[in-house]
Amino acid sequence: MQKTKQVVVIGVVGALVAVLLAQPIKGLVNDKEEAQTSAPTANSSEFNLENVSQMSKQGLNSSLIEEISDIEAQITKSSAEEKVSLLQQLADKWDDLAKPAPQGFVYEEMAKTSPKLEYWLKAGQAYRAAYTNLQDTTLAQSLNQNAIRAFENAVKLDGSNLDAKTGLGAAMVSGTNNPMAGIALLREVVAADPKNIEANKTLGLFSLQSRQFDKAIERFKTVIALKPDAESYFYLATGYENIGLKNEAIAAFQQAKQLAADPTLSQFIDRRIEELSK
Structure with a gap:
């Protein structure tokens, strides 16, 4: 898989x-023009685990839909102790199907049920993977905001966690009107760990997007040397x-x-x- x-x-x-x-990227290119543009204002509350799950089931075969629906039904009837285990089964199922959007909601539910760095981090990473592959849609904007929230919660639990800072920095660049704050976080990660693959790759992508091709080349050469x-x-x-x-x-x-x-x-x-x- x-x-x-x-x-x-x-x-x-x-x-x-x-x-x-x-x-x-807003704030990095066409500053004067972008200064007059507000940040995305997608209402995150219009998307939730239930309706995103329904959207994600479209196109799946009936047996897979039945498996997922069965786990979801068990979750609604589960005790607090059983819930996290069942949610993990559901997250794994969406992971097997390469469907990060519902997976993000599942991990966020796990984090709310049992507040752990691991769950908030996985929620943010799943949301980020999902919105990265969606282009200019209300859902993408909403998932971006969800990612920011998840990574912020991860950073609150462990302010030194570089994965959380990398995810938050990336989500802030694409999801706020203050991209330089996100870039600063990513640079902070690279300063602490110059060989951090994800932070270097993310900075490289943003350099491409802001048409700073020389900087992008150096970032990707670093990434390739490592992995x-x-x-x-x-x-x-x-x-x-x-x-x-x-x-x-x-x-x-x-x-x-x-x-x-x-x-x-x-x-x-x-x-x-x-x-x-x-």
């Missing part, structure tokens, strides 16, 4: 890059391509293709290499 989730993530990378470069993967090579290639370093871009795209588990991404890379080779 891990391979399935990897394919889902890698398969959307090409589409995400196009959106990434087309949507500057090479198709996604990071793809973003590195995108950085090179945007500053006119065609040979370097082609080499990075080829590395991405070699590591990719998704034929759709491989085909996209082939087209990019063909264009760059002209």
